[in-house]
Amino acid sequence: MKCVICHNDWMPKMSFSIFLTLRQEDVCCPRCRARFIRLEGNRCERCSRLTDQVVCEDCIAWEKRKSVLKQNVSVYMYNDWMKEVMNRFKFRGDYALIEAFRQDVRAVFSKHFSSDVCLVPIPLSPSRLAERGFNQAEAIASLLPSPMIFGLQRIDDEKQSKKKRRERFTGRKFCLTGENVAEKRIVIVDDIYTTGATVHEAAKLLYDAGACEICSFTLIRS
């Protein structure tokens, strides 16, 4: 079998459990697989950050600012290996790498969400989308069993960069597309949760448009 990441051939171990459950064979070799670190153990219950606190300081700060995002769930930790793989996936455009995440993404998602939620992928600006050829958040969402709603669009970066810095600081990244999100339970999907600013802003917009329960799901928690 050819590893989807390093392209080396490897021999999958024929185990009885794979045979019995008809579980999908891994698409990457054990060495590449071992370099991904799944988020496990003590985490902030709101944002998946690794910490011994029940709710981390950042999340307490978000709460004070009355953020409407209920919870963020992430799959992997951010490490050098993830950085390398994401560079190839996102910036070089090697779409096929998404397959390396399929099993873990589905498993973690179904542990936290029921499939009747609606997925809202974080959008790219039209110019960025044309440049890359695909939206990484949409690619991640496409691995999941729930329907997608394209409820958000990005206010064009180029126009923004012309504004003064201070204006940009208060300026918004997104606006609504007009797709109906009212009364829906929403899971915002993105590739990475760093400060959380992106998904919290998106959550606010969707909340104002009438969405009832808003969570987020990202591939990586940095």
Place this chain on the structure above:
Amino acid sequence: MTSANKRSGRLVHFFFSGVIRLYMAGKQLLKCELSFPYDEKYVQIVESIVKTKKGYRCVRCGNENQQLFASFPCARCKRICTYCRKCVMMGRCSECNPLVIWTGPIPSTFFSSPLKWSGKLSPAQQLASDEVCHAIDRNDSLLVWAVCGAGKTEVLFAGINLALSHGKRVCIAAPRTDVVLELAPRLASVFPSVDMAALYGGSEDRGKLASLTVATTHQLLRYCRAFDVMIVDEVDAFPYSADPMLSYAVERARKPTSSLIYLTATPNEQWRYEVKSGKRKAVMIPARYHRHPLPVPTFEWCGNWQKKWRKKRLPSCVVRWINEHVERRKQAFLFVPHIDFLQQAVPHLQQFHPHIEGVHAEDPKRKEKVLAFRRGHIPILVTTTILERGVTVPNIDVAVLGAEQPIFTESALVQIAGRVGRSAQHPTGDIRFFHFGKTKAMLKAKRHIVRMNEEARKRGLLDE
């Protein structure tokens, strides 16, 4: 518009098209990489992915392995779009992203004898150097078959000098970044007046068209019909050799009328046959510059070392070899077949000496470890790959554990043996192949080395 404005407008236009020409000349770039308009007159636009009977072929890198093509819902062409995964690190060749190939003229720069070097060549080097000049002059191809440590870089100097004097563009292609990093400053120091580009992933010279270029295989993919002299340095390539992309990229990057010089320590069987039957021009340097014979490997059976390793034990002869080297303070390389084994074995080996280290091709601490080894801080370096050629650590030994493994081809073993006895002060050393059953590759490698020594002796190239 005032006339002054018009003039400056024209000037800007002139300057702009000049810049584009310099940027595009000799290149093949993806359409999406070009953010500026280009002169349609001087370019040809071709599909980067074409359909064949077998499936797809990538026009840029020549990939036809169907497992290395993938499709995705493309936002640009609004279709399921197929792309090449083999060369995706150089930008994505996809069905909706054609290649823009320069067909216009490529400017020449002439230098008058730019070589500033006062070293002397050995008679065997001189012979090879003359042949290289000859081939460059006549746009011929030539195979330089030089043993590891023959001093082959110097053999190129006169030929490159000749080419640059005639306004030719020269490219040296190497399979690995560290070879480029080592070769470029060396050449810059002997051709101080020549504009140079060192091309590798992340290099600052990216996109430059220089008179003298040193590039990795991947970087060659940006060039098309660009070079008058193409030199392919394949020596010490282990484990990166035998990639069909290299020869594809080389053929594409050189001009139809150009010279092609191949440097190798281990030509494949096909080539050796062609040399023997006179179908391929070749020149051999069978001896090292220091006029001592190549050390010959010895074989030592070590039993089923993999089975033993499952109980975290090493064969006793290997343990003895390690102890001997630690006690005698003689530095050594220990080659192993897999990274997995390397990573398990190093902590175990550190029981023999805490400073024993392991390094593999993608090791982020590779540079530091190589430096520490060179400074003598690491007694034994366990590795899966040939390290920088500059690692002329004098007075070292080499061993291979699991020499029977398929990764250790004849060529790999010859190159590994070539690490030993490189310096004139310490021209000998021990090369040990620990194995679980002799393979053809091992026997061929040994015979290869013995024959080179015989040839050198016959030609009077050894002092014994």
